[in-house]
Amino acid sequence: MAKRKESHDQNNDLGNDQNNDLSNDQSGSEEKFMDRKRPPKPQGRRSVEQLKTKTAKATPSSGAKGATKGASSKPVAQTDFEDRSLEALSQAGYFNEILFELRSGKEATVYVLEGRDGPFAVKLYADSRARSFQDDSLYKEGREITDHRFQKLRESSKKLGVPLEQALWIAEEFWQLEELYAASVRVPRPIVHMGRALAMELIGDAEEAAPRLADLRLSPEIAAIAFEQSVEQLILMLNLGRVHGDFSAFNLLWWQEKVYVIDLPQVIRISQNSAWKSLLERDVQTLCTSFARLGVRKNPQEILERVWSGKKG
Protein backbone atom coordinates (compact mmCIF):
# COMPACT_ATOMS: atom_id res chain seq x y z
CA MET A 1 0.00 0.00 0.00
CA ALA A 2 2.77 2.39 0.93
CA LYS A 3 4.40 1.80 -2.43
CA ARG A 4 1.26 2.74 -4.22
CA LYS A 5 0.85 6.02 -2.39
CA GLU A 6 4.40 6.91 -3.34
CA SER A 7 3.75 6.46 -7.02
CA HIS A 8 0.62 8.58 -6.86
CA ASP A 9 2.24 11.25 -4.85
CA GLN A 10 5.05 11.52 -7.33
CA ASN A 11 2.66 12.08 -10.18
CA ASN A 12 0.45 14.20 -8.16
CA ASP A 13 -2.52 16.21 -9.27
CA LEU A 14 -1.22 17.71 -12.47
CA GLY A 15 1.49 19.44 -10.52
CA ASN A 16 -0.91 21.39 -8.41
CA ASP A 17 0.60 20.33 -5.17
CA GLN A 18 1.88 23.78 -4.42
CA ASN A 19 -1.57 25.23 -4.32
CA ASN A 20 -2.86 22.27 -2.44
CA ASP A 21 0.02 22.00 -0.05
CA LEU A 22 -1.23 20.62 3.21
CA SER A 23 2.08 19.27 4.25
CA ASN A 24 2.95 21.86 6.88
CA ASP A 25 1.84 21.32 10.40
CA GLN A 26 -0.60 18.62 9.56
CA SER A 27 -0.72 17.08 12.99
CA GLY A 28 -4.38 16.73 13.68
CA SER A 29 -5.31 19.48 11.27
CA GLU A 30 -7.77 17.32 9.39
CA GLU A 31 -9.50 16.56 12.66
CA LYS A 32 -9.70 20.27 13.31
CA PHE A 33 -11.25 21.06 9.96
CA MET A 34 -13.73 18.36 9.48
CA ASP A 35 -16.21 16.33 11.29
CA ARG A 36 -18.60 13.70 10.17
CA LYS A 37 -22.24 14.11 9.58
CA ARG A 38 -22.62 10.51 10.65
CA PRO A 39 -20.46 8.15 12.67
CA PRO A 40 -18.24 5.78 10.68
CA LYS A 41 -20.31 3.21 9.01
CA PRO A 42 -18.85 -0.23 9.68
CA GLN A 43 -22.12 -1.96 10.16
CA GLY A 44 -23.43 -5.40 10.54
CA ARG A 45 -21.16 -8.20 11.63
CA ARG A 46 -24.44 -10.04 11.26
CA SER A 47 -24.22 -9.70 7.49
CA VAL A 48 -20.71 -11.06 7.56
CA GLU A 49 -22.01 -14.09 9.45
CA GLN A 50 -24.65 -14.55 6.81
CA LEU A 51 -21.93 -14.96 4.24
CA LYS A 52 -20.73 -18.15 5.88
CA THR A 53 -22.28 -21.51 5.21
CA LYS A 54 -24.52 -22.74 7.99
CA THR A 55 -22.79 -26.10 7.98
CA ALA A 56 -19.17 -25.02 7.81
CA LYS A 57 -17.16 -26.21 10.76
CA ALA A 58 -13.42 -25.92 11.08
CA THR A 59 -12.87 -29.48 12.25
CA PRO A 60 -9.45 -30.92 11.53
CA SER A 61 -10.94 -33.57 9.28
CA SER A 62 -13.13 -31.23 7.31
CA GLY A 63 -10.72 -30.58 4.50
CA ALA A 64 -11.14 -26.86 4.99
CA LYS A 65 -8.07 -24.63 4.94
CA GLY A 66 -5.67 -25.50 7.70
CA ALA A 67 -6.90 -29.09 7.95
CA THR A 68 -4.29 -31.69 8.75
CA LYS A 69 -4.00 -34.45 6.24
CA GLY A 70 -3.92 -38.02 7.50
CA ALA A 71 -5.17 -41.52 6.81
CA SER A 72 -8.21 -41.04 9.00
CA SER A 73 -8.99 -37.52 7.81
CA LYS A 74 -9.90 -37.72 4.17
CA PRO A 75 -10.41 -34.28 2.72
CA VAL A 76 -14.12 -33.66 2.31
CA ALA A 77 -15.26 -30.96 -0.08
CA GLN A 78 -16.58 -28.26 2.16
CA THR A 79 -17.16 -24.59 1.66
CA ASP A 80 -16.88 -21.77 4.14
CA PHE A 81 -19.03 -19.29 2.23
CA GLU A 82 -22.45 -19.43 0.66
CA ASP A 83 -21.29 -17.05 -2.01
CA ARG A 84 -19.34 -18.98 -4.60
CA SER A 85 -17.22 -16.00 -5.64
CA LEU A 86 -16.17 -15.34 -2.07
CA GLU A 87 -15.51 -19.02 -1.60
CA ALA A 88 -13.29 -19.01 -4.71
CA LEU A 89 -11.39 -16.03 -3.33
CA SER A 90 -10.95 -17.83 -0.03
CA GLN A 91 -9.87 -21.09 -1.68
CA ALA A 92 -7.31 -19.18 -3.71
CA GLY A 93 -5.81 -17.98 -0.43
CA TYR A 94 -6.55 -14.29 -0.80
CA PHE A 95 -7.92 -13.83 2.69
CA ASN A 96 -8.08 -15.35 6.15
CA GLU A 97 -10.94 -13.49 7.64
CA ILE A 98 -13.74 -11.03 6.95
CA LEU A 99 -13.19 -8.08 9.25
CA PHE A 100 -16.38 -6.11 8.71
CA GLU A 101 -19.02 -4.97 6.28
CA LEU A 102 -18.13 -1.50 5.10
CA ARG A 103 -21.09 -0.33 3.12
CA SER A 104 -23.94 -1.59 1.07
CA GLY A 105 -24.69 0.28 -2.13
CA LYS A 106 -27.13 0.01 -5.01
CA GLU A 107 -25.45 -2.91 -6.66
CA ALA A 108 -22.85 -4.23 -4.27
CA THR A 109 -21.74 -4.58 -0.67
CA VAL A 110 -18.18 -3.76 0.22
CA TYR A 111 -16.38 -5.78 2.90
CA VAL A 112 -13.01 -5.38 4.52
CA LEU A 113 -11.05 -8.63 4.52
CA GLU A 114 -7.81 -9.59 6.18
CA GLY A 115 -5.31 -10.81 3.61
CA ARG A 116 -1.70 -11.94 3.76
CA ASP A 117 -0.43 -8.38 3.41
CA GLY A 118 -3.05 -6.68 5.52
CA PRO A 119 -6.62 -5.55 5.04
CA PHE A 120 -8.14 -5.04 1.63
CA ALA A 121 -11.58 -4.27 0.21
CA VAL A 122 -13.89 -6.61 -1.65
CA LYS A 123 -16.81 -5.30 -3.60
CA LEU A 124 -19.28 -8.16 -3.72
CA TYR A 125 -21.89 -7.55 -6.37
CA ALA A 126 -25.44 -8.58 -5.62
CA ASP A 127 -27.19 -11.29 -7.52
CA SER A 128 -27.83 -9.85 -10.96
CA ARG A 129 -31.51 -10.64 -10.67
CA ALA A 130 -31.65 -7.72 -8.27
CA ARG A 131 -30.90 -5.24 -11.04
CA SER A 132 -31.62 -4.54 -14.65
CA PHE A 133 -28.79 -4.44 -17.12
CA GLN A 134 -30.94 -2.66 -19.65
CA ASP A 135 -30.28 0.60 -17.81
CA ASP A 136 -26.59 0.15 -18.53
CA SER A 137 -26.86 0.11 -22.31
CA LEU A 138 -25.73 3.76 -22.49
CA TYR A 139 -22.44 2.91 -20.82
CA LYS A 140 -21.91 -0.35 -22.64
CA GLU A 141 -22.06 1.17 -26.11
CA GLY A 142 -18.97 0.21 -28.09
CA ARG A 143 -17.34 -1.85 -25.37
CA GLU A 144 -15.02 -4.43 -26.82
CA ILE A 145 -13.26 -7.38 -25.29
CA THR A 146 -10.47 -9.54 -26.60
CA ASP A 147 -11.28 -13.17 -27.41
CA HIS A 148 -8.87 -14.38 -24.79
CA ARG A 149 -10.49 -12.32 -22.03
CA PHE A 150 -13.93 -13.30 -23.20
CA GLN A 151 -13.17 -17.02 -23.11
CA LYS A 152 -11.66 -16.77 -19.65
CA LEU A 153 -14.59 -14.79 -18.38
CA ARG A 154 -17.07 -17.17 -19.90
CA GLU A 155 -15.43 -20.15 -18.22
CA SER A 156 -15.15 -18.54 -14.81
CA SER A 157 -18.66 -17.09 -14.87
CA LYS A 158 -20.02 -20.53 -15.72
CA LYS A 159 -18.00 -22.12 -12.94
CA LEU A 160 -19.10 -19.58 -10.37
CA GLY A 161 -22.70 -19.31 -11.54
CA VAL A 162 -22.54 -15.67 -12.56
CA PRO A 163 -24.47 -14.59 -15.66
CA LEU A 164 -22.03 -13.56 -18.37
CA GLU A 165 -23.55 -10.11 -18.70
CA GLN A 166 -22.92 -9.38 -15.03
CA ALA A 167 -19.44 -10.92 -15.16
CA LEU A 168 -18.62 -8.55 -18.03
CA TRP A 169 -19.89 -5.54 -16.07
CA ILE A 170 -17.77 -6.45 -13.04
CA ALA A 171 -14.70 -7.30 -15.11
CA GLU A 172 -15.02 -3.92 -16.79
CA GLU A 173 -14.69 -2.23 -13.40
CA PHE A 174 -11.56 -4.27 -12.75
CA TRP A 175 -9.99 -3.43 -16.12
CA GLN A 176 -10.78 0.23 -15.66
CA LEU A 177 -9.10 0.14 -12.26
CA GLU A 178 -6.06 -1.53 -13.82
CA GLU A 179 -5.68 1.01 -16.58
CA LEU A 180 -6.41 4.06 -14.48
CA TYR A 181 -4.18 2.90 -11.65
CA ALA A 182 -1.32 2.25 -14.05
CA ALA A 183 -1.76 5.77 -15.36
CA SER A 184 -1.65 7.23 -11.83
CA VAL A 185 -5.25 8.25 -11.57
CA ARG A 186 -5.99 8.07 -7.86
CA VAL A 187 -8.08 4.89 -7.72
CA PRO A 188 -7.71 1.83 -5.45
CA ARG A 189 -5.08 -0.63 -6.63
CA PRO A 190 -6.89 -3.58 -8.18
CA ILE A 191 -6.02 -7.03 -6.80
CA VAL A 192 -8.19 -9.65 -8.50
CA HIS A 193 -11.72 -10.28 -9.71
CA MET A 194 -13.52 -13.59 -9.40
CA GLY A 195 -17.15 -13.94 -10.34
CA ARG A 196 -19.11 -11.38 -8.33
CA ALA A 197 -16.14 -10.38 -6.17
CA LEU A 198 -13.74 -7.57 -6.99
CA ALA A 199 -10.78 -7.28 -4.62
CA MET A 200 -8.90 -4.01 -4.39
CA GLU A 201 -6.82 -1.87 -2.12
CA LEU A 202 -8.66 -0.59 0.90
CA ILE A 203 -8.52 3.18 0.99
CA GLY A 204 -8.14 3.77 4.69
CA ASP A 205 -7.03 1.23 7.23
CA ALA A 206 -8.44 -1.58 9.32
CA GLU A 207 -9.65 0.86 11.98
CA GLU A 208 -11.27 3.29 9.64
CA ALA A 209 -12.07 3.12 5.97
CA ALA A 210 -11.80 6.40 4.10
CA PRO A 211 -15.03 8.40 4.28
CA ARG A 212 -16.83 9.54 1.17
CA LEU A 213 -16.63 13.26 0.56
CA ALA A 214 -20.40 13.25 0.76
CA ASP A 215 -20.18 12.14 4.41
CA LEU A 216 -17.89 14.89 5.58
CA ARG A 217 -18.13 18.44 6.69
CA LEU A 218 -14.97 20.18 5.63
CA SER A 219 -13.65 23.65 6.30
CA PRO A 220 -14.08 25.92 3.24
CA GLU A 221 -10.34 25.75 2.56
CA ILE A 222 -10.17 21.97 2.66
CA ALA A 223 -13.40 21.59 0.69
CA ALA A 224 -11.95 23.85 -2.03
CA ILE A 225 -8.81 21.71 -2.15
CA ALA A 226 -10.89 18.53 -2.38
CA PHE A 227 -12.85 20.08 -5.24
CA GLU A 228 -9.67 21.05 -7.08
CA GLN A 229 -8.28 17.55 -6.69
CA SER A 230 -11.54 16.07 -7.97
CA VAL A 231 -11.43 18.24 -11.08
CA GLU A 232 -7.82 17.20 -11.60
CA GLN A 233 -8.78 13.52 -11.46
CA LEU A 234 -11.57 14.19 -13.94
CA ILE A 235 -9.12 15.86 -16.33
CA LEU A 236 -6.58 13.07 -15.88
CA MET A 237 -9.26 10.53 -16.76
CA LEU A 238 -10.37 12.55 -19.76
CA ASN A 239 -6.82 12.69 -21.05
CA LEU A 240 -6.78 8.90 -20.86
CA GLY A 241 -9.96 8.87 -22.90
CA ARG A 242 -12.27 8.04 -20.00
CA VAL A 243 -15.43 9.56 -18.56
CA HIS A 244 -16.49 8.29 -15.13
CA GLY A 245 -20.23 8.49 -15.62
CA ASP A 246 -21.15 8.86 -11.92
CA PHE A 247 -18.70 11.43 -10.65
CA SER A 248 -20.15 12.72 -7.41
CA ALA A 249 -19.02 13.16 -3.81
CA PHE A 250 -20.57 9.72 -3.15
CA ASN A 251 -17.93 8.12 -5.33
CA LEU A 252 -15.00 10.17 -4.10
CA LEU A 253 -13.16 9.14 -0.96
CA TRP A 254 -11.05 11.43 1.17
CA TRP A 255 -7.99 9.94 2.80
CA GLN A 256 -4.88 11.67 4.11
CA GLU A 257 -5.77 14.87 2.30
CA LYS A 258 -6.20 13.13 -1.02
CA VAL A 259 -9.23 12.43 -3.17
CA TYR A 260 -9.67 8.86 -4.46
CA VAL A 261 -12.05 7.94 -7.26
CA ILE A 262 -14.11 4.76 -6.87
CA ASP A 263 -17.07 2.92 -8.41
CA LEU A 264 -16.03 2.42 -12.02
CA PRO A 265 -18.14 -0.23 -13.81
CA GLN A 266 -19.93 2.41 -15.86
CA VAL A 267 -16.77 4.23 -17.00
CA ILE A 268 -16.81 4.84 -20.74
CA ARG A 269 -14.08 5.11 -23.32
CA ILE A 270 -14.59 8.23 -25.35
CA SER A 271 -13.32 6.59 -28.52
CA GLN A 272 -16.08 4.02 -28.33
CA ASN A 273 -19.07 5.82 -26.92
CA SER A 274 -20.86 8.59 -28.75
CA ALA A 275 -22.55 9.81 -25.56
CA TRP A 276 -19.28 10.77 -23.89
CA LYS A 277 -19.68 14.54 -24.19
CA SER A 278 -23.05 14.60 -22.53
CA LEU A 279 -21.85 12.17 -19.87
CA LEU A 280 -18.88 14.42 -19.20
CA GLU A 281 -21.18 17.44 -18.88
CA ARG A 282 -23.36 15.49 -16.50
CA ASP A 283 -20.33 14.47 -14.43
CA VAL A 284 -19.24 18.10 -14.11
CA GLN A 285 -22.76 19.12 -13.18
CA THR A 286 -23.03 16.32 -10.59
CA LEU A 287 -19.65 17.20 -9.15
CA CYS A 288 -20.61 20.86 -8.74
CA THR A 289 -23.98 19.99 -7.23
CA SER A 290 -22.51 17.57 -4.72
CA PHE A 291 -19.77 20.02 -3.72
CA ALA A 292 -22.32 22.81 -3.23
CA ARG A 293 -23.42 20.83 -0.16
CA LEU A 294 -19.85 21.05 1.08
CA GLY A 295 -19.96 24.81 0.65
CA VAL A 296 -18.02 24.97 -2.63
CA ARG A 297 -20.12 26.86 -5.14
CA LYS A 298 -18.87 26.64 -8.69
CA ASN A 299 -20.39 27.41 -12.03
CA PRO A 300 -20.60 24.08 -13.90
CA GLN A 301 -20.14 25.83 -17.23
CA GLU A 302 -16.89 27.41 -16.11
CA ILE A 303 -15.65 24.14 -14.71
CA LEU A 304 -16.55 22.39 -17.94
CA GLU A 305 -14.52 24.96 -19.86
CA ARG A 306 -11.60 24.34 -17.52
CA VAL A 307 -11.92 20.62 -18.07
CA TRP A 308 -11.96 21.17 -21.84
CA SER A 309 -8.93 23.39 -21.69
CA GLY A 310 -7.14 20.69 -19.62
CA LYS A 311 -7.90 18.13 -22.31
CA LYS A 312 -4.91 17.46 -24.47
CA GLY A 313 -5.60 16.83 -28.12
Ligand SMILES: Nc1ncnc2c1ncn2[C@@H]1O[C@H](COP(=O)(O)OP(=O)(O)OP(=O)(O)O)[C@@H](O)[C@H]1O
Ligand atom coordinates in the same frame (compact mmCIF):
# COMPACT_ATOMS: atom_id res chain seq x y z
N1 LIG B 1 -11.47 0.54 -2.16
C1 LIG B 1 -12.27 1.05 -1.24
N2 LIG B 1 -11.75 1.51 -0.09
C2 LIG B 1 -12.55 2.03 0.88
N3 LIG B 1 -13.89 2.11 0.78
C3 LIG B 1 -14.47 1.67 -0.35
C4 LIG B 1 -13.70 1.12 -1.41
N4 LIG B 1 -14.55 0.76 -2.42
C5 LIG B 1 -15.77 1.07 -2.00
N5 LIG B 1 -15.75 1.61 -0.76
C6 LIG B 1 -16.91 2.01 0.05
O1 LIG B 1 -18.02 1.22 -0.35
C7 LIG B 1 -19.06 2.04 -0.86
C8 LIG B 1 -19.74 1.34 -2.02
O2 LIG B 1 -18.84 1.17 -3.09
P1 LIG B 1 -19.26 1.52 -4.58
O3 LIG B 1 -19.65 2.95 -4.66
O4 LIG B 1 -18.15 1.08 -5.46
O5 LIG B 1 -20.50 0.54 -4.76
P2 LIG B 1 -22.00 0.80 -5.25
O6 LIG B 1 -22.77 -0.43 -5.03
O7 LIG B 1 -21.97 1.33 -6.62
O8 LIG B 1 -22.49 1.86 -4.25
P3 LIG B 1 -23.50 3.07 -4.48
O9 LIG B 1 -24.77 2.51 -4.89
O10 LIG B 1 -23.49 3.69 -3.10
O11 LIG B 1 -22.84 3.93 -5.52
C9 LIG B 1 -18.41 3.35 -1.21
O12 LIG B 1 -19.31 4.40 -1.09
C10 LIG B 1 -17.30 3.45 -0.18
O13 LIG B 1 -17.79 3.97 1.03
Ligand SMILES: [Mg+2]
Ligand atom coordinates in the same frame (compact mmCIF):
# COMPACT_ATOMS: atom_id res chain seq x y z
MG1 LIG C 1 -20.92 4.23 -5.43
